[in-house]
Amino acid sequence: MKEPRDAQVTRDNLIRAGLALIASQGYHATKVSEIVRRCGVTQAAFYWHFPSKLELVLELMASGRATLLDTLRRGYRDRIESVDDMVENSCRWFTDLLRYCHDNREYMAILLARGYGADPQIDRAIADTRTAMYEVLRGNIARAVDLGRLQPQATDLRAAFVHRLLEGSIEWWLFGHDYDLQHQPTVSTEVLARQLAEFEFYGLNGSGNAG
Amino acid sequence: MKEPRDAQVTRDNLIRAGLALIASQGYHATKVSEIVRRCGVTQAAFYWHFPSKLELVLELMASGRATLLDTLRRGYRDRIESVDDMVENSCRWFTDLLRYCHDNREYMAILLARGYGADPQIDRAIADTRTAMYEVLRGNIARAVDLGRLQPQATDLRAAFVHRLLEGSIEWWLFGHDYDLQHQPTVSTEVLARQLAEFEFYGLNGSGNAG
Amino acid sequence: MKEPRDAQVTRDNLIRAGLALIASQGYHATKVSEIVRRCGVTQAAFYWHFPSKLELVLELMASGRATLLDTLRRGYRDRIESVDDMVENSCRWFTDLLRYCHDNREYMAILLARGYGADPQIDRAIADTRTAMYEVLRGNIARAVDLGRLQPQATDLRAAFVHRLLEGSIEWWLFGHDYDLQHQPTVSTEVLARQLAEFEFYGLNGSGNAG
Amino acid sequence: MKEPRDAQVTRDNLIRAGLALIASQGYHATKVSEIVRRCGVTQAAFYWHFPSKLELVLELMASGRATLLDTLRRGYRDRIESVDDMVENSCRWFTDLLRYCHDNREYMAILLARGYGADPQIDRAIADTRTAMYEVLRGNIARAVDLGRLQPQATDLRAAFVHRLLEGSIEWWLFGHDYDLQHQPTVSTEVLARQLAEFEFYGLNGSGNAG
DNA sequence: GATGAATGAGGTTTCATTCAT
DNA sequence: TATGAATGAAACCTCATTCAT
Numbered sequence: 001m002k003e004p005r006d007a008q009v010t011r012d013n014l015i016r017a018g019l020a021l022i023a024s025q026g027y028h029a030t031k032v033s034e035i036v037r038r039c040g041v042t043q044a045a046f047y048w049h050f051p052s053k054l055e056l057v058l059e060l061m062a063s064g065r066a067t068l069l070d071t072l073r074r075g076y077r078d079r080i081e082s083v084d085d086m087v088e089n090s091c092r093w094f095t096d097l098l099r100y101c102h103d104n105r106e107y108m109a110i111l112l113a114r115g116y117g118a119d120p121q122i123d124r125a126i127a128d129t130r131t132a133m134y135e136v137l138r139g140n141i142a143r144a145v146d147l148g149r150l151q152p153q154a155t156d157l158r159a160a161f162v163h164r165l166l167e168g169s170i171e172w173w174l175f176g177h178d179y180d181l182q183h184q185p186t187v188s189t190e191v192l193a194r195q196l197a198e199f200e201f202y203g204l205n206g207s208g209n210a211g
Numbered sequence: 212m213k214e215p216r217d218a219q220v221t222r223d224n225l226i227r228a229g230l231a232l233i234a235s236q237g238y239h240a241t242k243v244s245e246i247v248r249r250c251g252v253t254q255a256a257f258y259w260h261f262p263s264k265l266e267l268v269l270e271l272m273a274s275g276r277a278t279l280l281d282t283l284r285r286g287y288r289d290r291i292e293s294v295d296d297m298v299e300n301s302c303r304w305f306t307d308l309l310r311y312c313h314d315n316r317e318y319m320a321i322l323l324a325r326g327y328g329a330d331p332q333i334d335r336a337i338a339d340t341r342t343a344m345y346e347v348l349r350g351n352i353a354r355a356v357d358l359g360r361l362q363p364q365a366t367d368l369r370a371a372f373v374h375r376l377l378e379g380s381i382e383w384w385l386f387g388h389d390y391d392l393q394h395q396p397t398v399s400t401e402v403l404a405r406q407l408a409e410f411e412f413y414g415l416n417g418s419g420n421a422g
Numbered sequence: 423m424k425e426p427r428d429a430q431v432t433r434d435n436l437i438r439a440g441l442a443l444i445a446s447q448g449y450h451a452t453k454v455s456e457i458v459r460r461c462g463v464t465q466a467a468f469y470w471h472f473p474s475k476l477e478l479v480l481e482l483m484a485s486g487r488a489t490l491l492d493t494l495r496r497g498y499r500d501r502i503e504s505v506d507d508m509v510e511n512s513c514r515w516f517t518d519l520l521r522y523c524h525d526n527r528e529y530m531a532i533l534l535a536r537g538y539g540a541d542p543q544i545d546r547a548i549a550d551t552r553t554a555m556y557e558v559l560r561g562n563i564a565r566a567v568d569l570g571r572l573q574p575q576a577t578d579l580r581a582a583f584v585h586r587l588l589e590g591s592i593e594w595w596l597f598g599h600d601y602d603l604q605h606q607p608t609v610s611t612e613v614l615a616r617q618l619a620e621f622e623f624y625g626l627n628g629s630g631n632a633g
Numbered sequence: 634m635k636e637p638r639d640a641q642v643t644r645d646n647l648i649r650a651g652l653a654l655i656a657s658q659g660y661h662a663t664k665v666s667e668i669v670r671r672c673g674v675t676q677a678a679f680y681w682h683f684p685s686k687l688e689l690v691l692e693l694m695a696s697g698r699a700t701l702l703d704t705l706r707r708g709y710r711d712r713i714e715s716v717d718d719m720v721e722n723s724c725r726w727f728t729d730l731l732r733y734c735h736d737n738r739e740y741m742a743i744l745l746a747r748g749y750g751a752d753p754q755i756d757r758a759i760a761d762t763r764t765a766m767y768e769v770l771r772g773n774i775a776r777a778v779d780l781g782r783l784q785p786q787a788t789d790l791r792a793a794f795v796h797r798l799l800e801g802s803i804e805w806w807l808f809g810h811d812y813d814l815q816h817q818p819t820v821s822t823e824v825l826a827r828q829l830a831e832f833e834f835y836g837l838n839g840s841g842n843a844g
Numbered sequence: 845g846a847t848g849a850a851t852g853a854g855g856t857t858t859c860a861t862t863c864a865t
Numbered sequence: 866t867a868t869g870a871a872t873g874a875a876a877c878c879t880c881a882t883t884c885a886t
Contacts, residue, residue, distance in 0.1 A: 007870060026328025028239035032856065045871050047857065083416055114328040116390055117237025127389030134388060141415065151417055154406055157398060161410050164379020165372060172371045177345060178338030179327055187368060195365055199372050203414035204352065205294055206362055218845060243881060256846050258882065429849060448750025450661035454877065467850055469878065505838050536750040538812055539659025549811035556810060563837065573839055576828055579820060582805045583798060583832050590797020599767060600760030601749055609790060617787055621794050625836035626774070627716055628784055640866065665860060678867050680861065 011049045013039040018056050023106035024181045027057060027118030054119060061115075061125040064107035068129065071100040072136050080149055087197045087207075094193035098170065102189065105174050105181075112171045113179055134163040162200055169196060222260045224250040229267050234317035235392045238268060238329030265330060272326075272336040275318035279340065282311040283347050291360055298408045298418075305377070305404035312381050313400065316392075323382045324390055345374040373411055380407060433471045435461040440478050445528035446603045449479060449540030476541060483537075483547040486529035490551065493522040494558050502571055509619045509629075516615035520592065524611065527596050527603075534593045535601055556585040584622055591618060644682045646672040651689050656739035657814045660690060660751030687752060694748075694758040697740035701762065704733040705769050713782055720830045720840075727826035731803065735822065738807050738814075745804045746812055767796040795833055802829060 017038040021030040032053050036046050050056045074096065080086050101108045115126045138159035144150040173192055176183035185192075198207060228249040232241040243264050247257050261267045285307065291297050312319045326337045349370035355361040384403055387394035396403075409418060439460040443452040454475050458468050472478045496518065502508050523530045537548045560581035566572040595614055598605035607614075620629060650671040654663040665686050669679050683689045707729065713719050734741045748759045771792035777783040806825055809816035818825075831840060 010870080026239070028237075029328065029330075031854085033854090041870095042872055043857080044859085044873075048870065053856070113324070117240065117325040119240075123390065131388045150415055153417075157403075157406055158410065158415060160383045161376060161380055161407070162415070164383055165376040168375020168379040169372055172375055177342045179334060192368075195368055196372070199369065199414060201414045201416045203410060203412045203416075204361055204369060204373070205412045205414075206364075221845080242879085244879095252845095253847055254881085255848080255883080259845060264881065432849080448661070450659075451750065451752075453875085455875085464851055465878080466852075466880085470849065475877070535746070539662065539747040540750075541662075545812065553810045572837055575839070579825075579828055580832065580837060583802055583829070584837070586801025586805055587794060587798040590801040591794055594793045594797055599764045601756060614790075617790055618794070621791065621836060623836045623838045625832060625834045625838075626783055626791060626795070627834045627836075628786075643866085664858090666858095674866095675868050676860085677862080677869080681866065686860065 007049075010039065010041060010045065014041075014046060014049055015056065015060060018053075019060055019106045019110075022057060022060075023109035023114060026114050027122060054121065057118075057122055058125060060107070061110070061122065061129070064104060064111065065125070065129040065132075067104070068100060068107075068111075069132055071096055072133060080144065080147065083149065083201055084207075086144060086149060087201050090200055091193050091197035094166070094196050095189060097166075098173070098189045098193055101170050101174060102185070108170065108174060109181060112167060113175070130167070133167070134159060137163050137166070165200065166196065218260070221250065221252060221256065225252075225257060225260055226267065226271060230271055230317045230321075233268060233271075234320035234325060237325050238333060265332060268329075268333055269336060271318070272321070272333065272340070275315065275322065276336070276340040276343075278315070279311060279318075279322075280343055282307055283344060291355065291358065294360065294412055295418075297355060297360060298412050301408040301411055302404050305407050306400060308377075309381065309384070309400045309404055312385060313396070316385050319381065319385060320392060323378060324386070341374075341378070344378070345370060348374050348377070376411065377407065429471075432461065432463060432467065436463075436468060436471055437478065437482060440475075441482055441528045441532075444479060444482075445531035445536060448536050449544060476543065479540075479544055480547060482529070483532070483544065483551070486526065486533065487547070487551045487554075489526070490522060490529075490533075491554055493518055494555060502566065502569065505571065505623055506629075508566060508571060509623050512622055513615050513619040516588070516618050517611060519588075520595070520611045520615055523592050523596060524607070530592065530596060531603060534589060535597070552585075552589070555589070556581060559585050559588070587622065588618065640682070643672065643674060643678065647674075647679060647682055648689065648693060652693055652739045652743075655690060655693075656742035656747060659747050660755060687754060690751075690755055691758060693740070694743070694755065694762070697737065697744065698758070698762040698765075700737070701733060701740075701744075702765055704729055705766060713777065713780065716782065716834055717840075719777060719782060720834050723833055724826050724830040727799070727829050728822060730799075731806070731822045731826055734803050734807060735818070741803065741807060742814060745800060746808070763796075763800070766800070767792060770796050770799070798833065799829065 014035060017035045018030065021034060021038075030053075032043055032046055035056075036043050046056075050059070080089060111126055111129060115122055117123070138156065141150060141159050141162070142155055145152045145155060169192070171179075173185050173187065174183065175181065187195075201207070225246060228246045229241065232245060232249075243254055243257055246267075247254050257267075261270070291300060322337055322340060326333055328334070349367065352361060352366055352370050352373070356363045356366060380403070382390075384396050384398065385394065386392065398406075412418070436457060439457045440452065443456060443460075452475075454465055454468055457478075458465050468478075472481070502511060533548055533551060537544055539545070560578065563572060563581050563584070564577055567574045567577060591614070593601075595607050595609065596605065597603065609617075623629070647668060650668045651663065654668060654671075665676055665679055668689075669676050679689075683692070713722060744759055744762060748755055750756070771789065774783060774788055774792050774795070778785045778788060802825070804812075806818050806820065807816065808814065820828075834840070
């Protein structure tokens with residue numbers, strides 16, 4: 001259990017600082033000079049750890065993607081005999097996801113709003129991750145259709161609805177209406193997850209058995 | 212025999228070129244030199260028409276905002292005796308909105324994904340417009356609650372859901388999963404509007420009387 | 423006859439300063455910052471006139487090459503009935519060439535010694551020009567062989583000898599033994615040309631009719 | 634079971650790698666990082682062996698100079714009763730020299746073309762060695778003049794001719810017209826030496842008794 | 845209304861060199 | 866003897882912006 005090597009600390013600091021700055025200002029507005037100033041090292045040190053500013057971001061995105069997809073795929077146990085079972089499943093799954101997002105708000109900021117348009121490679125990294133999220137949701141809906149729990153109608157389209165509902169709501173939850181990085185959620189994880197699940201299956205009209 | 216291309220024409224060209232470039236590359240990646248190159252004028256000409264690159268964008272956003280809000284507020288005739296009436300209303304309103312978005316895809320690209328993180332003033336312009344859209348939706352839901360057509364429950368939250376569902380779905384519709392500016396919609400305006408309205412009120416479970 | 427435009431003056435200054443610096447320090451040691459300092463303009467001005475430092479040099483080399491080849495090809499009137507006629511022809515031709523070299527010593531410095539190893543494109547530019555010079559000399563020898571004035575023996579090899587004798591002697595003449603850019607020729611153009619021509623045809627042993 | 638590669642081995646490797654790189658790319662384009670990468674050691678190791686990159690090169694040049702001068706001075710046995718004796722002597726001497734150059738082509742690359750303009754100290758090292766070579770040649774000619782074998786005319790100038798003819802021809806022989814480090818000689822050592830010696834004393838016109 | 849030419853500030857990246865271990 | 870990690874100085878180049886004409 002040897003103590004963490006200095007280099008690793010510096011490297012982690014650089015990643016953290018880069019993440020924070022890019023989340024709040026975007027890629028182009030974030031200068032290497034500012035990243036290193038926050039870490040108390042020189043710019044040359046940055047380039048010892050990373051081949052370029054772009055590579056730092058791509059590494060950032062890749063590691064965020066890995067942990068996010070991990071979370072996404074863990075969920076959805078399959079006992080679904082009724083629509084209400086599906087609501088329950090969705091609710092649990094959303095809860096896990098929201099916790100992840102809450103704990104990784106800076107990564108989510110880049111993924112959901114501050115990333116596009118920075119650089120083609122970053123665009124791709126974001127699009128890939130978002131598409132992966134869509135695929136998971138689409139898979140779940142398709143399975144429910146196969147089991148006869150949902151009507152076999154416009155699966156892709158409705159998966160896109162759920163996907164965008166979910167992403168957009170997370171963005172709103174974490175950053176508010178004006179995309180403020182300092183915004184604090186006004187709703188608890190549990191309430192949001194439940195309301196989202198209700199809305200997902202019953203829309204504004206509700207289930208009929210709501211309180 | 213130069214045709215009399217007056218100042219207004221140049222100005223409009225600059226705005227159009229700026230809009231196209233920013234929509235596809237983002238604010239920082241869009242250079243004044245590129246904008247003017249597309250218009251066949253010099254950079255100094257740009258600065259005769261606009262005080263700065265930022266001002267061009269802000270003007271862009273303001274004019275987009277005006278026409279968008281115009282469209283948004285035109286809708287929603289008030290005869291709502293049943294939920295199905297509301298679905299019909301939503302459907303008509305969505306249709307108008309989608310038409311606008313389709314006709315202004317570059318502005319929507321900036322508004323929905325390529326704008327944040329460019330500059331605090333741009334961020335504000337975007338946030339304001341998006342919030343205005345949310346307010347319209349929230350107002351409609353609140354009215355339905357007042358009229359006893361919807362349950363008086365979590366109005367803000369559910370307005371946020373609808374708002375993000377709508378925005379996100381438009382983004383997907385216009386630009387696909389990987390935010391490709393060249394993407395072509397795979398669903399017609401009418402079908403998307405109807406499906407959105409159905410989903411808005413009944414969720415994945417559907418209305419029961421769907422085809 | 424309008425007075426020379428400012429821009430052209432600046433551009434010429436930059437070229438001249440670049441030529442002088444590269445001739446004396448080599449390509450890599452010559453900094454854009456130094457070039458512009460000598461011209462009293464900013465670095466951005468440099469990049470308004472030239473796309474890059476490399477392009478400045480390539481332009482330099484290209485224009486030097488053009489005038490040099492022009493000089494090279496002007497020479498060699500064809501009356502050669504005896505070896506002594508050839509010596510006379512060579513002498514005149516060398517005189518022209520030496521005058522050019524004397525008037526363009528900075529370009530010659532780059533071409534003959536300070537250029538190689540700077541950049542692949544520069545290497546090519548130099549090699550091309552030197553090869554062109556060799557070809558002219560080889561052509562002359564080949565013609566003399568065809569006319570029966572020289573023995574048909576190892577033409578390529580002996581052309582290479584003459585070429586390198588000439589280049590090397592020019593280098594020595596202009597820059598001395600230690601390649602000093604400030605060196606002043608110790609021999610007049612005419613004497614050098616005559617001695618070179620004698621050596622070219624008779625070697626150290628001489629013509630027998632020398633003084 | 635690491636083989637005992639002691640300090641001297643590492644040092645020699647560094648020198649060899651440096652020599653190869655500088656010969657092919659020039660001084661400035663050769664990075665310490667690249668030298669050490671080829672040797673499998675770190676940059677800090679480099680600086681344990683050498684005080685600076687410049688010192689490595691100077692050492693390189695000094696050792697090349699020592700062996701070259703050794704070769705140069707070994708030659709020229711003094712029996713010269715006729716010009717043909719001198720041709721024979723030159724031929725033998727050139728043969729030795731060409732062998733050396735062939736075996737040390739990387740050093741010759743730096744000495745003859747890739748060195749100038751790198752750094753004042755390197756320039757000096759090169760100039761000194763080349764001047765030493767000139768002195769040897771001049772001494773031989775002077776002796777021949779003293780012995781009455783050559784005419785007492787323009788000794789310095791003609792020594793310079795011979796010197797530059799020799800150097801330039803070696804450069805051409807080793808690296809071709811476009812200074813390609815990979816070039817293979819197209820003429821054997823013996824043929825080149827003989828032709829050079831013939832040319833040295835008789836020029837293009839030849840000896841009259843040539844084959 | 846527009847141009848040609850220039851500025852100034854700052855960006856990313858490079859590279860020889862050093863120092864604690 | 867050597868390494869891993871860092872420094873400092875400076876290089877090339879970019880780009881929004883300006884100004885005289």
